[in-house]
Amino acid sequence: MEQHLYNLLLRSLDAPLPETEQRRLTLALDTSADLRAMREELVRLRTGLRTEGNESFKPFFADRVINRLSTHRQPIAEYFVAAFRSVAIGAAALVIILSVYNISRENSFTFDSALGIHHQTLEQILALETPFE
Amino acid sequence: MDTYLNKLPDIELLKSSRDGDVGAFGELVKRYESKVAATVIGMLGQCEEADDVGQETFIRFYHALHAFRGESSVGTYLTRIAINLSLNELKRRERHRFIFTKLDPDQENAEPAAENDVDRFEEKEILRRALETLPPKFRAVVNLRLAEGYSTEETADMLHIPVGTVLSRLQRAQKKLRLILQTYKEGY
Numbered sequence: 001m002e003q004h005l006y007n008l009l010l011r012s013l014d015a016p017l018p019e020t021e022q023r024r025l026t027l028a029l030d031t032s033a034d035l036r037a038m039r040e041e042l043v044r045l046r047t048g049l050r051t052e053g054n055e056s057f058k059p060f061f062a063d064r065v066i067n068r069l070s071t072h073r074q075p076i077a078e079y080f081v082a083a084f085r086s087v088a089i090g091a092a093a094l095v096i097i098l099s100v101y102n103i104s105r106e107n108s109f110t111f112d113s114a115l116g117i118h119h120q121t122l123e124q125i126l127a128l129e130t131p132f133e
Numbered sequence: 134m135d136t137y138l139n140k141l142p143d144i145e146l147l148k149s150s151r152d153g154d155v156g157a158f159g160e161l162v163k164r165y166e167s168k169v170a171a172t173v174i175g176m177l178g179q180c181e182e183a184d185d186v187g188q189e190t191f192i193r194f195y196h197a198l199h200a201f202r203g204e205s206s207v208g209t210y211l212t213r214i215a216i217n218l219s220l221n222e223l224k225r226r227e228r229h230r231f232i233f234t235k236l237d238p239d240q241e242n243a244e245p246a247a248e249n250d251v252d253r254f255e256e257k258e259i260l261r262r263a264l265e266t267l268p269p270k271f272r273a274v275v276n277l278r279l280a281e282g283y284s285t286e287e288t289a290d291m292l293h294i295p296v297g298t299v300l301s302r303l304q305r306a307q308k309k310l311r312l313i314l315q316t317y318k319e320g321y
Contacts (some may be wrong), residue, residue, distance in 0.1 A: 003300045007285055010303075014284065041307065042279075048260040049280035051171035057184045062162040064184075065191045066155055 009039055013046060139163075143207050151198050161207065162191050168208050169215045175276040176219035178265050186222050190215045212281070213291045216273055223269040263313040271306035274299050 008025045011017060017025060029035050099114040106113035138146070138160040146164075149157035169190050170183075177183045193214050194201075201210060264272060277288040278299065289296045 003297060003304075006300055006304055007296075010278070010285060010300075014282070038307075041311065045260070045275075045307065045310065046279050048257050049175075049264065049275065050282070051175065051280055055167050055170040055174050057166060057170050057187045061166050061184070061187065062159050065162050065188050066159050068188055068192060069155065069158070069195055 005035070006038075009035070009042065013042060144203070147198065147201070147203075147207070150195070158195060165191075165208060165211050169211050171281060172212050172215040172276065173219050175261075175264070175280050176216065176269075176272055177222060178261070182222055186215070186218045189218055193218070209283075209287070209291070212277070212283075216277065216291055220269050220273060223272075227269075259314070259317050260310075263310055263317065266313055267306055267309055271302055271309065274302045275306045275310075278303055 005025070005028055008017065008021055008028075012022070012025055016022070029039065098116075102116040103109055103114050106116075112119065138157060141149075141157070141160070143161070143164075146157045146161050150161065166187070169187050173183045173186050173190070177186065190211060194211055197214075201207075205213075264275060267275065273292055274288055277283045277291060278285060283291070285296055285299050289299045292299070294302075
């Protein structure tokens with residue numbers, strides 16, 4: 001069956017259709033026995049399946065939910081993980097790029113060169129200070 | 134205390150729940166228990182897992198309170214969580230379906246229940262039972278669109294599928310239900 005017509009049929013069961021759509025549906029229903037049968041079947045299904053707001057879980061459901069909530073508080077570590085998850089991949093990529101850059105600049109594959117740490121002797125530091133005297 | 138809480142609108146209860154008032158959240162649970170139960174029991178049937186999935190729905194909602202901006206109603210938001218958790222549960226069952234043979238979703242032409250069983254069921258219950266034999270994706274659209282009365286667009290939105298897919302699944306589900314119900318009737 002044409003989907004548009006099927007949707008009209010469904011919508012006509014929810015609420016009255018606008019005039020033009022209702023006319024189109026009425027015409028289709030008048031000319032098709034299959035459509036009329038489909039409509040009757042849909043009405044039966046809806047009536048049979050419709051919940052009347054009286055479904056419920058086992059007694060004291062709300063108490064069980066609250067108990068679970070109080071015993072399963074979200075640990076603080078999870079808050080941090082959730083907070084930093086969005087930037088974690090970007091930050092990790094940045095660290096890798098900086099390390100690769102530092103290593104290629106220093107031409108040495110050490111932990112210090114990856115971090116961009118330069119070890120200087122006391123003489124080197126003093127020599128750096130001389131121009132300011 | 135309870136009388137005071139049950140007079141408060143959802144928006145006030147949400148605000149208090151966000152501030153850590155467990156009593157306010159408990160009131161929301163009571164208010165929406167039957168709605169969530171309709172979705173979960175409609176999807177899974179009356180079983181032990183239904184209660185667990187119902188609880189999990191509210192726990193997820195509690196943890197998502199800060200993200201809930203009220204673009205949809207609390208009921209719709211909870212239904213969305215409930216339907217997703219129910220579908221997960223059905224997938225889990227599918228993986229272990231050798232245990233749950235009577236709910237085998239691949240069983241297109243369900244065997245009629247034993248005659249004594251059929252006698253005990255009223256038409257509505259037969260329909261529920263027939264629904265349980267449908268594959269999860271069909272069961273979800275039938276539940277949301279026909280049983281719970283959501284519009285086709287709302288159903289599509291909740292299941293993250295196009296409107297056309299909802300309609301085609303519904304048509305196919307209707308056809309499958311017709312066959313299953315015929316089989317039951319022949320069993321009478």
